Amino acid sequence: MRGTLGAVVKPLPDQLFIRHAADADSVGEDGGPSSRALALGSGNAEMRWESMAGQGYHTPTDRFFVRHHTFTPRLDAATWRLRVHGRGVRRQVEFGYDDLLRMPARTLDAAIECAGNGRRFYATQQGTAAPGAQWGLGAIGVARWRGVPLSEVLREAGVRDEAVDVVACGLDAPFERYGRVRRPLPVWKAMDDVLVAYEMNGEPLPPDHGFPARLVVPGWAGIASIKWLGDIEVCTTTVLTPWNTVFYRGVARQPVKSAFELAWDARVQLGEPLVLRGRSWSGRGRIVRVEVSFDGGWSWRDADHRGHHLVGAWLPWHVMWVPDHPGPHVLMARATDASGVTQPLVTPWHPAGYHFDAVVQHPIYVVRG
Ligand SMILES: Nc1nc2c(c(=O)[nH]1)N[C@H]1C(S)=C(S)[C@@H](COP(=O)(O)O)O[C@H]1N2
Numbered sequence: 014m015r016g017t018l019g020a021v022v023k024p025l026p027d028q029l030f031i032r033h034a035a036d037a038d039s040v041g042e043d044g045g046p047s048s049r050a051l052a053l054g055s056g057n058a059e060m061r062w063e064s065m066a067g068q069g070y071h072t073p074t075d076r077f078f079v080r081h082h083t084f085t086p087r088l089d090a091a092t093w094r095l096r097v098h099g100r101g102v103r104r105q106v107e108f109g110y111d112d113l114l115r116m117p118a119r120t121l122d123a124a125i126e127c128a129g130n131g132r133r134f135y136a137t138q139q140g141t142a143a144p145g146a147q148w149g150l151g152a153i154g155v156a157r158w159r160g161v162p163l164s165e166v167l168r169e170a171g172v173r174d175e176a177v178d179v180v181a182c183g184l185d186a187p188f189e190r191y192g193r194v195r196r197p198l199p200v201w202k203a204m205d206d207v208l209v210a211y212e213m214n215g216e217p218l219p220p221d222h223g224f225p226a227r228l229v230v231p232g233w234a235g236i237a238s239i240k241w242l243g244d245i246e247v248c249t250t251t252v253l254t255p256w257n258t259v260f261y262r263g264v265a266r267q268p269v270k271s272a273f274e275l276a277w278d279a280r281v282q283l284g285e286p287l288v289l290r291g292r293s294w295s296g297r298g299r300i301v302r303v304e305v306s307f308d309g310g311w312s313w314r315d316a317d318h319r320g321h322h323l324v325g326a327w328l329p330w331h332v333m334w335v336p337d338h339p340g341p342h343v344l345m346a347r348a349t350d351a352s353g354v355t356q357p358l359v360t361p362w363h364p365a366g367y368h369f370d371a372v373v374q375h376p377i378y379v380v381r382g
């Protein structure tokens with residue numbers, strides 16, 4: 014038994030995270046409300062992008078964003094069970110933690126990104142605030158996940174031809190009046206590239222990220238990647254849950270986005286050559302081009318990259334720049350993905366603030382040395 018009790022909640026230091034206090038008055042979209050917001054391991058925290066500077070391809074676990082509807086449950090791997098059942102399978106099966114560890118394992122480098130990532134720019138760039146946690150661009154991380162393909166888990170139960178939706182349910186506390194956090198996946202996606210992960214960046218999954226096991230659904234909105242997995246129901250009809258009707262309605266694949274590995278309002282030296290770094294990603298395929306503007310979008314320059322880019326993860330890039338006049342500047346980066354979509358300057362309004370894919374205006378100050 015390699016498992017432990019999921020008892021440790023990770024610290025969220027201010028150098029690595031921006032916390033989003035759950036607001037008791039906000040609607041229950043991504044981020045709120047929760048009167049339990051003061052409980053240990055509750056609430057939401059996004060990664061500060063400057064904390065990715067100098068890091069490798071993956072987001073270190075200590076700075077990977079955290080998004081809970083309630084709070085981190087303490088689960089014991091020794092008694093934990095994953096149940097697979099429903100009309101869409103031939104037989105009900107149960108897996109313990111050790112059963113999963115004994116099954117054929119796969120490693121997957123993939124991003125998890127909240128559908129509400131970038132929500133605050135609806136207010137700051139487009140003048141109309143969307144309700145919910147006011148995420149900047151830090152509600153994304155890329156980790157090396159290891160676990161068992163969901164297709165293998167489902168095969169043990171014998172998937173019927175009639176199967177339509179696969180509903181994954183978490184073991185965390187019920188969210189308000191909506192019950193346990195759960196979300197249907199179409200069976201084709203469930204059988205395609207989804208992982209039942211028990212490891213993150215080479216360690217057992219930490220409690221905040223779903224110990225003992227979670228789904229990792231590449232390219233899709235974070236809500237699909239159910240943490241603290243306890244139950245998978247395979248259904249023969251389309252399923253409606255609060256998490257595809259009241260919340261996260263109509264979101265599946267994530268759009269294309271870009272971020273600089275730089276603090277907001279960063280100070281840079283006048284006249285000093287600078288290598289600016291960032292990353293771009295899309296749930297619809299690889300990034301094929303990244304352009305950067307230093308003059309408010311009048312002119313654009315191609316960023317360089319080494320082509321290290323996995324489907325379902327991100328492309329790191331860099332660009333040289335010599336700031337030639339002091340004062341406030343705006344940096345902009347825009348990416349194009351393999352589906353041919355380039356980040357627009359304005360995102361169409363979304364009432365829940367999902368899918369903000371417009372070019373983000375990143376303010377910096379050029380100062381004399
Ligand atoms: N059981 C359960 N799974 C969940 C959630 C939750 O609150 N409970 N939050 C979802 C949402 S909205 C997101 S964006 C991701 C966040 O994953 P992370 O906290 O590991 O970054 O988990 C998803 N899975």
Ligand SMILES: [Mo]
Nearest residue numbers: 127128235236
């Ligand atoms: Mo999310």
